Amino acid sequence: MDDQPRLMHAHAAVGMSGHPGLSQHIPDNTGATDGDGRKQDIGDILQQIMTITDQSLDEAQARKHALNCHRMKPALFNVLCDVKEKTVLSIRGAQEEESPDAQLMRLDNMLLAEGVSGPEKGGGSAAAAAAAAASAGVGADNSTEHSDYRAKLTQIRQIYHTELEKYEQACNEFTTHVMNLLREQSRTRPISPKEIERMVNIIHRKFSSIQMQLKQSTCEAVMILRSRFLDARRKRRNFNKQATEILNEYFYSHLSNPYPSEEAKEELAKKCSITMSQVSNWFGNKRIRYKKNIGKFQEEANIYAARTAVSAASVSAHGSQTNSPSTPNSAAMRTYDHRLQ
DNA sequence: GAGCATGATTCGGA
DNA sequence: TCCGAATCATGCTC
Numbered sequence: 001m002d003d004q005p006r007l008m009h010a011h012a013a014v015g016m017s018g019h020p021g022l023s024q025h026i027p028d029n030t031g032a033t034d035g036d037g038r039k040q041d042i043g044d045i046l047q048q049i050m051t052i053t054d055q056s057l058d059e060a061q062a063r064k065h066a067l068n069c070h071r072m073k074p075a076l077f078n079v080l081c082d083v084k085e086k087t088v089l090s091i092r093g094a095q096e097e098e099s100p101d102a103q104l105m106r107l108d109n110m111l112l113a114e115g116v117s118g119p120e121k122g123g124g125s126a127a128a129a130a131a132a133a134a135s136a137g138v139g140a141d142n143s144t145e146h147s148d149y150r151a152k153l154t155q156i157r158q159i160y161h162t163e164l165e166k167y168e169q170a171c172n173e174f175t176t177h178v179m180n181l182l183r184e185q186s187r188t189r190p191i192s193p194k195e196i197e198r199m200v201n202i203i204h205r206k207f208s209s210i211q212m213q214l215k216q217s218t219c220e221a222v223m224i225l226r227s228r229f230l231d232a233r234r235k236r237r238n239f240n241k242q243a244t245e246i247l248n249e250y251f252y253s254h255l256s257n258p259y260p261s262e263e264a265k266e267e268l269a270k271k272c273s274i275t276m277s278q279v280s281n282w283f284g285n286k287r288i289r290y291k292k293n294i295g296k297f298q299e300e301a302n303i304y305a306a307r308t309a310v311s312a313a314s315v316s317a318h319g320s321q322t323n324s325p326s327t328p329n330s331a332a333m334r335t336y337d338h339r340l341q
Numbered sequence: 342g343a344g345c346a347t348g349a350t351t352c353g354g355a
Numbered sequence: 356t357c358c359g360a361a362t363c364a365t366g367c368t369c
Contacts, residue, residue, distance in 0.1 A: 236348045236365045244347095259358090280357085281349060288359060289347090 041072040052188070064188050080190035104208075107215040114222045116157045153222070160218045164211065171207035175200050239282075243272035247282050251290075252304035258287055 048067055052060050067073055111117040182196045239247070250268060251258050260268060265279045272279070290297045 238347065238366065278348075282347090284358070284360095285348070288361090291359090 041070075042076055045070055045072055045076055049188075068187055077190050081192040081195075084190055085192060085194065101212075104212055104215070107212065107219055110219050110222075111160070111215060114219075115153065116160055116218055116222060156218060156221050160214065163214050167207060167211055167214065171204065174207075175203050178203060239272060239274060239278075243274060246271050247279070247286070248300070248304055249308065251283065251286050252301050253308050255301065258283060258290075 045067065048063055052063050052067075055063060108117065178199055179196055182191050182199060185191055186196075238244075247268060250260065250264070254260070260279070260283060262276075265276045269276045269279045274282075
């Protein structure tokens with residue numbers, strides 16, 4: 001396993017033609033000139049390498065062993081590594097260009113903002129903002145929907161982290177496997193540590209692109225969840241009968257000026273178990289619809305006027321109040337009617 | 342399913 | 356920022 005660095009480091013002291021040092025380290029056992037001996041050795045090795053794939057497994061193994069033991073093998077492999085390195089670099093130089101991965105950064109930032117990646121913070125700031133925005137309109141059910149949103153976001157978060165972990169584990173396993181394979185192969189073919197490193201980088205890049213896809217789908221899932229959640233604000237639910245009666249009572253008893261103050265809105269909201277915005281919406285709608293069709297609302301106004309009068313009378317009968325300030329009467333209605341004209 | 346009722350949203354004006 | 360007006364979207368009734 002670890003013989004490759006040793007094998008490659010020997011390169012500094014070994015060489016061939018154009019690679020100083022080879023002739024000084026290779027004894028000439030053939031009795032021929034140095035040049036002839038080297039050529040014969042190298043030719044022999046190359047021949048063996050070229051024909052190794054035509055042989056049976058056993059023969060190939062034996063040949064592999066013989067090659068590994070060949071006296072010229074380190075020198076030849078170093079030269080081949082050198083040549084390969086230069087060729088690959090010249091090709092890669094034209095192909096590779098490091099560009100900052102803006103898309104990945106955007107995805108990372110979004111996942112962080114949504115609370116999917118990074119430390120758990122109860123659904124993420126954007127989620128919290130969405131929840132806060134929604135709570136203004138959803139009313140009594142907002143807490144349920146909010147928790148539902150958070151539960152789903154947590155689910156997405158869990159899936160994301162599980163998948164990410166899986167990818168990282170697979171990446172590490174695959175990298176180790178490829179490294180071992182290349183080291184093993186470096187016994188029979190020229191593979192330098194640099195090349196192994198490059199291969200590792202390639203693997204990491206491939207796994208990064210898979211991770212990016214995961215991040216992208218996670219972002220999409222969060223966006224869908226958010227849009228669904230925000231759409232829920234539009235989901236209209238009728239107020240319960242009691243709430244409508246309370247609002248109508250106030251409206252008709254303040255017909256001369258049906259604009260509740262902040263305090264009144266707050267109290268009405270509390271009484272009706274709705275939000276202040278809903279109270280404002282209700283009064284806005286009521287005013288405009290009343291104005292548009294006074295005739296239609298006349299009957300309703302009379303009913304609430306009578307009801308308020310009865311309750312006022314009952315209060316005055318108890319001596320605590322002689323006259324209700326909010327008692328509706330036709331004069332008040334006329335006032336508002338006049339105002340609205 | 343049509344038509345009406347009603348809560349929510351949007352937009353322009355004061 | 357609040358309000359009126361228009362509009363949307365959904366609920367309810369028949």
